[in-house]
Amino acid sequence: MARFVRTIAFLVFLIVVSFPASRLETAINHGSPFRFTGDGKINLIDTHTFERLVIVYRDKDGFYDDLTLRAVNHTLRCHGKSEKYPISLKLIELIDHLQDNFGVEEVQVISGYRSPEYNAALTRRSGRVAHNSLHMRGLAMDIRMPGVDKHKLGQYARSLRTGGVGVYGGSGFVHVDVGPVRSW
Numbered sequence: 001m002a003r004f005v006r007t008i009a010f011l012v013f014l015i016v017v018s019f020p021a022s023r024l025e026t027a028i029n030h031g032s033p034f035r036f037t038g039d040g041k042i043n044l045i046d047t048h049t050f051e052r053l054v055i056v057y058r059d060k061d062g063f064y065d066d067l068t069l070r071a072v073n074h075t076l077r078c079h080g081k082s083e084k085y086p087i088s089l090k091l092i093e094l095i096d097h098l099q100d101n102f103g104v105e106e107v108q109v110i111s112g113y114r115s116p117e118y119n120a121a122l123t124r125r126s127g128r129v130a131h132n133s134l135h136m137r138g139l140a141m142d143i144r145m146p147g148v149d150k151h152k153l154g155q156y157a158r159s160l161r162t163g164g165v166g167v168y169g170g171s172g173f174v175h176v177d178v179g180p181v182r183s184w
Contacts, residue, residue, distance in 0.1 A: 036160050038096025043106040044072075047144075048079050052106075057092060064089060076112025076141070080121065085113040087138045090178045094162055095141060098176070101156065102148045110142040110173045111135060134164070140177035142168075150174050158183050 040058035045051070053075040055068040072092060077084045099107050114122070114135040122129040134140035145153055154167035154174045166175035166184045 036097040036162055037093040038098075038100040040096065042092065042096050042099060044075055044095075045106050045108050046075055046112075047108050047110050051075050057096075073113075073138075076109060078113050078115040078118050079111070080118030081115050083113070083115045085115075085138045087112060088178055090162075091139055091141060091176075094160075094176060094178060095143065097160075098143075098145070098153070098157065102145055102153070104145045104148060106146065108144040108146065110144065110171075112141050113138050128168070134177040134179045139179055140164070140175060142173045142175050144173045154183075
């Protein structure tokens, strides 16, 4: 019995090591109920660094490109420490869907990943930053879409029921995440 368990553990190890993370996530999520996907192309601009990222991150067969996903992680890195973190594929797909739905050329990203230290600093400066923000897990973005009213964007994102949506009055951006469904 112990030999059987070791053999199974070894086979699982080989599968995990031989599969790039994005392909493994693709295989696991292939039957996922999340169907708010775009065309596999996104155009992001970081409003702090002015870095632009125009990529095709998913092929026609539904497989993700690891190099372009690393580019997404780089562009959406923490502004405080330039620290990178894997951005959720579900979040990337949601942003792509929103971009395609509104037919906008670009998505302006105010905030992607935040390190715990940077998030804590933002929390100290503003009461509007969550202590356990999903930004710290690569599950949230604060975005603007030129030419799209933030209330219209927020209303549409809420209708998808894919996670949290917050519309921020004075700042002009919308928070979207792929966590629990809620809105503010």
